[in-house]
Amino acid sequence: xxxxxxxxxxxxxxxxxxxxxxxxxxxxxxxxxxxxxxxxxxxxxxxxxxxxxxxxxxxxxxxxxxxxxxxxxxxxxxxxxxxxxxxxxxxxxxxxxxxxxxxxxxxxxxxxxxxxxxxxxxxxxxxxxxxxxxxxxxxxxxxxxxxxxxxxxxxxxxxxxxxxxxxxxxxxxxxxxxxxxxxxxxxxxxxxxxxxxxxxxxxxxxxxxxxxxxxxxxxxxxxxxxxxxxxxxxxxxxxxxxxxxxxxxxxxxxxxxxxxxxxxxxxxxxxxxxxxxxxx
Ligand code: SAM
Numbered sequence: 001x002x003x004x005x006x007x008x009x010x011x012x013x014x015x016x017x018x019x020x021x022x023x024x025x026x027x028x029x030x031x032x033x034x035x036x037x038x039x040x041x042x043x044x045x046x047x048x049x050x051x052x053x054x055x056x057x058x059x060x061x062x063x064x065x066x067x068x069x070x071x072x073x074x075x076x077x078x079x080x081x082x083x084x085x086x087x088x089x090x091x092x093x094x095x096x097x098x099x100x101x102x103x104x105x106x107x108x109x110x111x112x113x114x115x116x117x118x119x120x121x122x123x124x125x126x127x128x129x130x131x132x133x134x135x136x137x138x139x140x141x142x143x144x145x146x147x148x149x150x151x152x153x154x155x156x157x158x159x160x161x162x163x164x165x166x167x168x169x170x171x172x173x174x175x176x177x178x179x180x181x182x183x184x185x186x187x188x189x190x191x192x193x194x195x196x197x198x199x200x201x202x203x204x205x206x207x208x209x210x211x212x213x214x215x216x217x218x219x220x221x222x223x224x225x226x227x228x229x230x231x232x233x234x235x236x237x238x239x240x241x242x243x244x245x246x247x248x249x250x251x252x253x254x255x256x257x258x259x260x261x262x263x264x265x266x267x268x269x270x271x272x273x274x275x276x277x278x279x280x
Pocket of ligand 1: 021022023024025026027052053054055056057058059073074075076079098099100101116117118119122
């Protein structure tokens with residue numbers, strides 16, 4: 001879909017791009033094909049896709065054309081109406097109209113692929129939600145703000161290394177597949193983007209039931225920096241949070257769980273709400 005077609009489809013439904021929903025529509029056809037190939041490449045069919053924010057359906061159409069089943073979650077009523085109309089004949093298309101942050105993930109044992117050109121405002125809470133539970137996805141291919149993508153793949157001591165890096169890399173192998181200039185979207189956003197591919201690690205170092213607690217531990221440690229780490233472990237700990245690699249975070253967390261007196265929060269730490277996650 002080129003810019004003229006996007007404009008016409010929106011105008012035909014008396015819609016305009018909504019900034020509050022992060023609506024920047026992909027108009028580069030080759031790129032859309034490339035993203036879909038990233039999502040499906042090397043995976044055996046049947047493909048079951050969870051699409052976040054399908055918009056006008058640029059990726060949806062290609063996915064359906066490949067024979068995939070697509071469950072799409074779209075918050076904008078006007079766009080949802082366009083999608084329902086556009087894919088009315090497609091038995092493999094299922095639309096959920098609403099906020100993806102309130103949607104239930106598919107069953108943990110299932111092997112969905114998550115895809116989406118994510119609105120920047122929800123990428124933080126969505127990723128946090130993904131990292132806090134065992135992901136039911138065999139692959140996640142998302143377009144993110146470039147800075148967020150760089151945090152996801154950062155190594156210890158890099159300036160953008162933070163809780164998001166640790167939480168993500170504990171459960172996923174993460175790769176930036178491509179950087180995108182603003183010009184591939186209409187309207188063009190103010191920032192650059194990147195396509196990220198994440199696949200769950202074969203062996204989880206944190207069991208599913210502890211992920212929530214682990215992520216809270218990491219996030220709070222980064223927020224409070226060195227003081228908190230020393231205090232929490234009940235021993236001298238000179239390293240700063242940004243100096244610990246993922247494996248070290250796992251062992252520091254285990255130590256904290258074992259050493260913390262009952263009631264101190266070492267067991268079953270509460271999670272932040274889905275919407276309250278910051279991207280430190
Ligand atoms: N996938 C389309 C494309 O690539 O052209 C649209 C991408 S646009 C960056 C983001 C899409 O996510 C929009 O369709 C927007 O309405 C939708 N969206 C925004 N917030 C959402 C939310 N909380 N839940 C579900 N969809 C949302």
